Amino acid sequence: MWRIAARGHDGRWSILVDKRATAANLLLTGLLLAASLASLCLGSASIGATAALRGLFGHGDAMTVFVIRELRLTRLAAGLLSGAAFALAGCLMQTLARNRLATPGIIGIDNGATAFAVASVVGTGFGLAPPAMALAGAATATAITFGLAGGVGTRGYRFIVAGIGVGAAFGAGTQLMLARAPIDNANTAYPWTVGSLNAADPLAVELLAVGLPAALVGAGLLARALAAVRFSDAVARGLGIRVGRCRLHALALAVLLSALAVAVAGPVGLIALMGPEIARHLSSRRGVPLFGAALAGALIMVVADLVGRRVLAPIEIPAGLITSVVGAPFLLWILLRPGHRIGA
């Protein structure tokens, strides 16, 4: 721990800074910057780092500026924002449910958002734009999962499997709509079912660009309370925290973030699991690594998108498939490690 102290003219103030968490966040930020730069430089035609950075600020020839700013930067922004949002939502949900596996993707929230968004894309009569529909779907799925899990609490595997059931039903609904849609529309909606940044809707990216910073601030305000809620309700109450309200706020934030992120990138749910897990490994176990998780999530998304675009170019592998193929073994490892506990 570092203690940063200063003496102002009206007295002393000080804050505690977790040395290891800070180092971890700096490391993640560094990696994220490197991945972002790579994402700007690499594409159909590679652009050197210097030219890319000059293009970013509007210098250089017009086409380079266009490619950097209009194409690659937009896609990079979509990746950064959605990855951070997924991971932050996952971290919030894990903490409030006290369950490391309770991420929005696993308990059916992403599937709910996707089903509603696909309903609006294939035109089944709902008129709202995909982001709004995704939000409605995420809220519906959350309400159903928590409602159904009422009898079993949120700590154990039962909660998760109830969520899987809800997710399976929404997933079947999505399949149904895609099977009934004209093949051309179904192709438009296909990236939604696996998760990809290629079809990112500019409106959804803008909404997320507003929503994510707001949610980060909200999460920052909740951080102290969440760190106490992590242990038990009794401890948290003893510290003077209104547990119910804190949970509700965190849940609302998680649902909002998941929905906005799904509207941008489709269901890339495993990031919500991997991001916080990486952040937890890097930082100390004292707090809830909200910011670290967001950074790690953004990093995973940007790297997955880059790999998906480059590794078999010109065929593009959707980022959702990459994270699933990398993330699922990771998840299996968490699950099957002997003698582990899932309480966060």
Next chain:
Amino acid sequence: MTGLPLVSVPRNRPRLWLALLSAGLAAACVASLLFGAGSTGPGASLRGLLAWIAGLDAGPDDARARFVVESLRAPRTLIGVLVGAALGAAGALLQAVTRNPLAEPGLLGVSAGSALAVAIAIALGASAATLRVPVAQLGALAGCVAVLAASRVRGVGDDPIRLVLAGAVLSGLLGSLTSMILLFDERTADEIRFWVVGSLAGRRPADIMALLPGLGVALAIVVVIARPLAALALGERVATGLGHRPRTVRLLVIVAVALLVGSATAIAGPIAFVGLVAPFAARLLAGPDIRRTLWLSLPIGALLTVGADIASRLLVRPSELPLGVLTALVGAPVLVAVVRLRRLPGL
């Protein structure tokens, strides 16, 4: 003989239930022959059915109805019965051997394994018609082995829900790999994409014949295995004491499950949740003894599949819904209901 058997659930009367369910299945099969997405209504279908069975030669309208009943509805009804019974039995076996009431071939990744195997084979240029059944069975076998390996990990075997979770993750992983193959090969994508939602339509009698060897072997294994499996439910020591060899029993069960799921998946695509719902209902009716639930799972699975297939034909006439989607919509609530039970039903 006290009380009304239909009102109070007589858990100790599996024979009665077996008879009732078989009667119900027979009724569903008749309904499946009489109702469809086409313009041939129940009345005409009935005349067509009579013409077919009694060999009567009737007018051109009846000939048409006879064709619809004989060549379109009869094969898919038969396939529905076979697929449903196979999945029901596979679910009951898998649940018994993992001692886990939530073990289901679809949830645990066995169906996904066989779908992936078929996708790989088609993408490599195999002819879909000839290779599908053995390939699907091999894929299912790989999935089964993975499930059993996971259930042997310390801590996972005792925690039924953790195994399901691992299975769901495995399923997702295999599904992603299948999607990746579709991505590379747009040409086969149409064919596989329609296949992965599950359907009984448009299958030929020849396709059924290809299933029979696998199903026959699986049935033989089931007949032999039922008693040792029941003994195994009492614990490995008891089973060994009774002269059974637990390892051999498990191995045989896995082979049977792979054959059953592989056959079902090969002909109908992945059909989720039948293997969960059928044994669950069977246990409600007959209690936990595997020797009873196994036999009851057969008609229940078949009833479920045939019923869902009838619904798939009637809901969006003149087209049809994918069957796998309907069973998932029915099965997911059952999954949630099982999870909500305070105590999971013992095995």
Next chain:
Amino acid sequence: MLITIRKTGLCLALTALLAVSLPGAARTLDTRYGTIEIDGTPERVVTLHEGALDAAVALGTTPVAAVATRGGDGVARYMDGRVDDIAIVGTARETHIEAVVAQRPDVILAAATLPESQYRLLSNIAPTVVPKGSNFAPDAWQAHTRLYARALNATDRAEALINNFDTRTAAIATQVPEAAEATLARWMPQGPLVMADIIFASRVLAAAGFTVNDAGVVAEGRPHSDPLSLENLDRIDSDWLFLATLNADGENALAQARSSPGFERLDVVQRDRVVAVDGQLWTSASGPIAANAILDDIAAALDLDRQP
């Protein structure tokens, strides 16, 4: 070679000056996203729609890049030999805009369905021609060809192509019996997708004298139906059945269909009037070359039918 794009009214004087010294006068095109101005004869043309590729080639231009046909990884088979070295910059599903930039196009010919967000990006690269009106409107391909022709400075050729098509269809129509019904379907393993009477190939069939029967199962504004239940195969029992797949050649499609119960019972099968056709051409393409290729198929089928 110089091309300028301007919002109407801007720099008119400059444009007029340049026009004097260049082949092809400045033209104002009325497109879906407003009017654009094109000057001279473009050399590097990128087409982002199968109909645009077809029209451009028919008008005497060889585009430098195009999108792949639906379900394939190159241009449609019927275009084989016409554009062999063409670069592929996307699929029917999505365009890789960076790849378009790399082609340094003078003009981009896009589909009528191009979304506005894509248009805003593409119009930064080169003048982007997006036809007005739906692909499903009557005479859509003729209208679109005329627009692309104005962009390519080949208006006369467009009129010749369309006149030629009208003459040819009139000749074929004399061989088609009064009120002969035709159905176009794409074969899927669980049943046929009936193609709507508003898609390109159906319009060509209608122009050639057939009454297109879509069995009343295609929802309003959709290109095709859901897979039709095999119990309802008799709904596609018209005088003629044109059967397509994207996956394989036409004969393969026919073999697949024949193996499914009920198909052999159809009258149209008994009378041997099932025509296996290329799905890339019949259910995905549009434009003058495709129209003529479809007319070739129809004429061949009619010839075969007249032989004993």
